Amino acid sequence: MSDRIANAQLRGKVMTAEEAAQFVNHGDKVGISGFTGAGYPKALPTAIAERAKEAHAKGDEYMIDLFTGASTAPDCDGVLAEADALRFRTPYQSDPILRKKINEGITLYADYHLSESGLYVEQGFFGQMNVAIVEAVRIKEDGSIVPSSSVGNNVEYLDNAEKIIIEVNSWQSENLEGMHDIYRINRLPNRQPIPITAPEQRIGSTAIDIDLNKVVAVVETNAPDRNAPFAPVDEVSKQIAGHFLDFLEGEVAAGRLSYDGYIMQSGVGNVPNAVMAGLLDSKFENIKAYTEVIQDGMVDLIDAGKMTVASATSFSLSPEYAEKMNENAHKYRESIILRPQQISNHPEVVRRLGLIATNGLIEADIYGNVNSTNVSGSRMMNGVGGSADFTRNGFVSSFITPSVAKGGAISAIVPFASHIDHTEQDVKVIITEYGYADLRGLAPRQRVEKIIALAHPDYRPLLEEYYDRALKIAQEKSIMQTPHDLATAFSFHQRFLETGSMK
Incomplete structure (x- = not known):
């Protein structure tokens, strides 16, 4: 067992991802860590996807509503989407398989501003959050969680979920501890000004305190984030x-x-x-x-x-x-x-x-x-x-x-x-x-x-031609604030759909 799990109570909750996935049921609302491919759970998504495949093979329903910080990775969003395990997804995604499922209408997708998505969970707009699955660098002696390479909506999911599953990832450097600044905004209507007047100010703690009685499983992993190379600067x-x-x-x-x-x-x-x-x-x-x-x-x-x-x-x-x-x-x-x-x-x-x-x-x-x-x-x-x-x-x-x-x-x-x-x-x-x-x-x-x-x-001549036409129509009708020719306003897009090019 990893020495990264320092709390005695939670050391007794260590199990495999497959065992932990049994706590995630059909219809559950699941909030996970992860933001732009960093800090997302590495083992539970695949285990949940396998549960979905087994259920579907038997003719049973199994889909969850998934909430994140932002995008995750192929071994998270991708495997869940491929298994048709996602009924609903928010607030941001970038996985090609999930994107296909969304555009085919298989997965419902709600696109929200990231600053508001945690508030919506707090306010119960989506209903009760059933499970929070959060990646950690380590669990401290008092049971608080040191997040890994992202924070995202971790606090909101941990605070509002009925059950908590923690993935402790030994790939993540233990020296990340001290980098985080965890600050809780008071719930409405008791909010106070956020005391930040310069980017360098720290106003919170370095770990997330949680209700230990909500933790149902701890899973050990050793897997990297989804770190995609940047293209050479052209x-x-x-x-x-x-x-x-x-x-x-x-x-x-x-x-x-x-x-x-x-x-x-x-x-x-x-x-x-x-x-x-x-x-x-x-x-x-x-x-x-x-x-x-x-x-x-x-x-x-x-x-x-x-x-x-x-x-x-x-x-x-x-x-x-x-x-x-x-x-x-x-x-x-x-x-x-x-x-x-x-x-x-x-x-x-x-x-x-x-x-x-x-x-x-x-x-x-x-x-x-x-x-x-x-x-x-x-x-x-x-x-x-x-x-x-x-x-x-x-x-x-x-x-x-x-x-x-x-x-x-x-x-x-x-x-x-x-x-x-x-x-x-x-x-x-x-x-x-x-x-x-x-x-x-x-x-x-x-x-x-x-x-x-x-x-x-x-494209400049085409744009100038459009504006000249729109301006003429606007002058004739004395509607000059924002001239448009609605009959051809989307001609670029129509041409692309018909021919594969806007030219």
Whole structure:
């Protein structure tokens, strides 16, 4: 038995994943740890999936409702989806098998802002939470849990579930202990201001206290997180990063930012990682992050002395950097803080700190509305995640994207976004490899020229043609605020569905 289980009462609950899975019944609402492929349970999902397969083979029903922090991994979301074990899923996912099940209508999916998902559980919007399955670095003598590489919604699931299953993963470095900052927000209507005025502030404890009487099983594992490598930085990503830095320099020149006062939030992916690589050679120093995830680029900034603190709820690292984190967690816990996502994404704190937020998109329209979730309006990709938490409340809300996808068949700039997650009121800056459009202070018609200039040259004439047609209709009918030709507003999407290309 692992020496990571220091509580005598819980040492008596150690069992196999297959045995523990018997506590998860058909129809249960199950909250698990995990955020962007970090800190999710490694053994129970497969054991639950096997239970589902056995039940289905007998003609019995077996499906659960699954709640997470955000995305997990193929050996979690993937195996459960493949076994048709998921009736309902929230709040964010990225697994291709699960995505297929959602779009086929087999799994119901509710897309919620990450800052709100834990609150919804607390308030009972989904009904009673039956089981919480949480990965830990270790269980302390008093029975409290030291989380692993993410915190996510762990606190809410542990507090509200009837039963608790703990996976103690010896792959995770014990030196992660001390990196976490666990703070509980009082339940409504007794909430108080969150006492964070700077990203480096710690306001809670390093472990999660739990009701030991709710623990029904402890499972030992030794398995890595899902750590996907980042793609090499290509020329387009470098150009986008360059334009983003140009924008930051403009903010310095305007007196709205200083070289030692940049507090950042960054979405996940290759392009945001390229932006952080660009910061290494920039004039910016003493960079701070108050964000969702710690990526490779932030680790590089910390190593270079460019970033002094990174506050998040999870890691999202490549295999190489995950190993580096495990080996040097004792060092990185001095500058990295992992918080519950109700804190890392909380609008109150985001607004107070004055973040410059940077996220990706699927498409933006010529007026600045952004679609982050649905391809052609109805095919779910991943979900809104925490992008809106930061977009709505950040000091500057920027979106970065290559101008085209699928070899040029899809334009990231369209006449009218086929689904809108971030409205024109919240989107301040859009950046592609062709430059950046600062939309602040502009009326809708003033934004059009700037946004079309960001499109790939193959699509600019089509966008200009659409706007000219929409403008003519608007002038004839005296409806000039946001000119649209509704008969052809989705012509790009219709053409793509019919021919496989928006051109």
